[in-house]
Amino acid sequence: MTTPIPMRTPTTTPMTWICLLGPSTAGARAIALHGHRLVVLASPGEAVPREVTAHAERVVFCDITDHDATRSVVDRLTAELGPPRLVVSFTEHAQEVSARIATGLGLTSVSPAAAAHARDKAAMRRLLADTPYAWPYAAGTADEVATAVRAEPDGVCWIVKPADGAGSAGVTALESYADLERWHAKVTAGQGPRTQGTAGEQAGAVRYIAEHAATGPEYSVEAVSAAGQHTVLAITAKQTTGSPRFVETGHVVPAPLPEEDGERLKDAVRCVLDRLGIHHGASHTELRLDPVHGPVVIETHTRVGGDCIPELVALATGRDQYDHAIAALLGTEPAQPSAPAAPAAAISFVTPPAPGTLTGLSLTPAHGILRWQFDRVPGADLTELHSSYDRIGYAIALGGTPAEAMRTAAEATAGVQLQVAAPELSL
Structure with a gap:
């Protein structure tokens, strides 16, 4: 209808x-x-x-x-x-x-195959298997993933998540066999995340991917491709909650990293886009810069990033990824080039302090904040921070340097006062 x-x-x-x-x-x-x-x-x-x-x-x-x-x-x-x-x-x-x-x-x-490969993280891993960016992984049902993890020594850290997930939903670190058993029991009991398959996909068991955990700082590379030529608009530095769920809590553009490291990340992204056949449109690729292995690709998407990252890119570079993507598809030039608003832009998220009902919210005046946004208002139910969807709101700040922008945004969100009523206990 x-x-x-x-x-x-x-x-x-x-x-x-x-x-x-x-x-x-x-x-x-x-x-x-x-x-x-x-x-x-x-x-x-x-x-x-x-x-x-x-x-x-x-x-x-x-x-x-x-x-x-x-x-x-x-x-x-x-x-x-x-x-x-x-x-x-x-x-x-x-x-x-x-x-x-x-x-x-x-x-x-973008081709249907490329879009499908980008959404299926196991397919992406298979296509990168003979490149410098290959990485140990196992994919399949919860039972199949558990079998693969048990085949390696106890204490090898794995990151497991739905093969087609997004927004940090269902991401879990398995640092031991005990963690594995808890995760396996939870998802096989139907308490795990639901994947977001399209209506045309047949119903079936949720598929997962488990990968060896990489270390080092996290980044994302924002790019646009036109007829197979990839243009990197910006590199974003990311902040997360860390293990076990790695929910993103902040981003800053441009990423403060040496030029050589930036080129290594760009080379990795160009390889990913070529291998997946992403020749047209926007892309958003997440990576870690592991101190031993170099760039480790986490995932890529045939769209712009979430979390207002394109807005940060536009503020800090003057380049609108949406405009550039449409221009690339049309075979023309961007419609509205503009000057950067500041040398750097950052976003910091307000996260729930505890489960319950949000009863009050107040802000402390903060200098340098471009705008606030709250997705939860008094009366809303709050949960523990399991994924990006559980966050409460955010602040976007400008700065003369990435460090200044991130500090301004983080200090502003730290000053948000939240009153939460504990959930009633059922008898």
């Missing part, structure tokens, strides 16, 4: 249209900057920001993770509006659907 928002009457000469899967505010803005009419497809019940509807001629609700349902909508729109110029998505779980539809229509896009 689809529910359209009526189309506005165009006030200018009709232009070609672009179909955007998922109501991405920055994606909608980038498409509008390039002078194309915009039609947005959103999942039923999904909130569509006002900024998106301001740019869109139409919003149609359908299951954007279901290829057949989405293709049917695109075909009906094509019969009415003519062929689209692009079908694109900046939403993780619509990547394969978007790629299949675009490729089927003969449009420039």
Whole structure:
């Protein structure tokens, strides 16, 4: 079932249209900057920001993770509006659907195979097996992963997570056989994370990937590819909670690291993109810089990063990854180059102090904060910090250096006062 928002009457000469899967505010803005009419497809019940509807001629609700349902909508729109110029998505779980539809229509896009390989972390590992970035791993059901971990000595640290997961959901460090047994008992009892497979995928056992734990600082590389040529826009330094869940708590652009190390990370990312066949569009690749092994690839995505990373990139470099991605797909230049707002930009997240109900929230005035955002307000239920989805809000700061920007953002979020009522005990 689809529910359209009526189309506005165009006030200018009709232009070609672009179909955007998922109501991405920055994606909608980038498409509008390039002078194309915009039609947005959103999942039923999904909130569509006002900024998106301001740019869109139409919003149609359908299951954007279901290829057949989405293709049917695109075909009906094509019969009415003519062929689209692009079908694109900046939403993780619509990547394969978007790629299949675009490729089927003969449009420039990341390939369906590349989108699938990026979402399947085990497939990525297989494709990197004969490169300098190969890394020990095991993949399969919980039973198969447990068997592989037990085949190595007790005390070898593994990181296990759903093979198609995102947002740190389900990430767990297994530092011993005892950790393994606890994890295995939990997931086989149905208490583990659910993967986000598309509607077209057959139901079955959750698949996991376990990898030897790397050490060293974490980074992500934000890039855009055009006809197989990869341009790195920025490298982001990441802060996490560390073992066992590695939930991200902050980011800063540009990453403060020596130029030589930056080039090593870029080389690793170019190898990943080439091996996975990611020739078009945006990408976000996460890595560690291990002091012994060098760059260790954690995962890559055929989209921009989350956690406002593209905003940090734009603030610190003047380059909008959404704009660059649309330009690359259209075969043109970015629509709106701009100057950096500051030499560095950072984000720091507010995390729940304890499970319960949020009853109060107050801020301490902080200098240098560009903006605040809170996803939880008084009355909301809080849980322990298991994944990115459990965070409460964030602050974005500018600075003259990466260290200054990160310090300003972190001090601001540390000053947030939260009142939490403990959950009632059931009798």
